[in-house]
Amino acid sequence: MESNKREWHGTHHSWSYRPQAFRWSGEMISGINLLPIATEMRAWMLQRGHLSIIPTHEAPHNSGFTNPYSKSGVTLSLLMSRVINSSHDYANFSESTDDETDSEIERLRLYNEILLYSTRLCEASIKQLLYCTQIPESRYGRMALGQLLESPCPGCKRKNGKEPHLVSLVGTLAHPYHLCLEFEHCAMDHMDLVNKLRNSQAAHSGIQDLNIRTADISRSQLLEESTDILSGFLHMLSHVEKLEQKMLMDLESKGEAINRLKLNGLEAKDCNFNLVPGEEFIFQVEG
Numbered sequence: 356m357e358s359n360k361r362e363w364h365g366t367h368h369s370w371s372y373r374p375q376a377f378r379w380s381g382e383m384i385s386g387i388n389l390l391p392i393a394t395e396m397r398a399w400m401l402q403r404g405h406l407s408i409i410p411t412h413e414a415p416h417n418s419g420f421t422n423p424y425s426k427s428g429v430t431l432s433l434l435m436s437r438v439i440n441s442s443h444d445y446a447n448f449s450e451s452t453d454d455e456t457d458s459e460i461e462r463l464r465l466y467n468e469i470l471l472y473s474t475r476l477c478e479a480s481i482k483q484l485l486y487c488t489q490i491p492e493s494r495y496g497r498m499a500l501g502q503l504l505e506s507p508c509p510g511c512k513r514k515n516g517k518e519p520h521l522v523s524l525v526g527t528l529a530h531p532y533h534l535c536l537e538f539e540h541c542a543m544d545h546m547d548l549v550n551k552l553r554n555s556q557a558a559h560s561g562i563q564d565l566n567i568r569t570a571d572i573s574r575s576q577l578l579e580e581s582t583d584i585l586s587g588f589l590h591m592l593s594h595v596e597k598l599e600q601k602m603l604m605d606l607e608s609k610g611e612a613i614n615r616l617k618l619n620g621l622e623a624k625d626c627n628f629n630l631v632p633g634e635e636f637i638f639q640v641e642g
């Protein structure tokens with residue numbers, strides 16, 4: 356699906372990882388505090404993999420996940436898979452005796468859920484990555500997808516009389532991994548489109564008209580519209596997957612380097628690292 360092209364003006368900023376990018380077991384790093392949500396969703400949609408259920412009952416000090424967006428991302432993926440299965444069943448089940456009113460109501464329900472969950476999953480997968488950075492959660496926690504794509508700079512907004520420039524938190528995440536161009540010219544357009552459809556048709560008072568025809572026409576309308584949205588969603592996931600994989604690999608090597616330093620006797624008080632994404636972590640003792 357070719358989405359509408361628009362210009363993105365939000366600036367990208369540099370950032371660092373924070374300690375919550377890792378899962379901890381006492382003072383040692385035991386894993387990464389994010390799950391490949393987009394990667395797994397895409398693999399499932401391509402019938403190449405399963406969706407995970409979050410490992411439960413591990414305490415935060417004992418390797419447990421503390422990233423709230425990993426948990427919501429997993430839940431939303433599981434719901435999304437149900438919605439995809441239901442709309443597939445509905446659209447491809449060709450019994451002609453179906454009631455046309457029921458069929459049209461079902462079409463609208465499924466169409467709304469597809470829009471809703473694609474957008475929410477996208478929001479959760481982006482916030483999950485932001486949670487690993489030093490960007491404060493108060494900045495993005497309440498943002499919907501449109502604002503994650505572009506929103507006024509809070510720093511400039513506070514200064515009187517200054518017209519705030521736009522910041523893109525999605526672009527900011529992609530920036531250190533040299534994914535800006537593919538995000539600005541593709542992924543963000545897909546996110547923008549699904550976000551606008553969600554906002555106008557599946558989140559508030561607006562909704563597509565109930566248009567009772569025959570059951571078969573309702574089915575084929577859902578088939579067409581869901582194929583359109585889901586193929587855009589699948590493609591958008593491929594970009595987020597790239598970002599997830601880069602961050603996971605980066606954090607894995609940084610985590611190993613930090614654990615090595617700790618095993619070699621570096622004390623916790625000296626572990627004040629600046630973990631720059633995309634750059635090899637080299638520790639220098641200060642002083």
Ligand SMILES: [Zn+2]
Binds near residue numbers: 510
């Ligand atoms: Zn600013």
Ligand SMILES: [Zn+2]
Binds near residue numbers: 367526530
């Ligand atoms: Zn950039």
Ligand SMILES: [Zn+2]
Binds near residue numbers: 541590
């Ligand atoms: Zn693309």
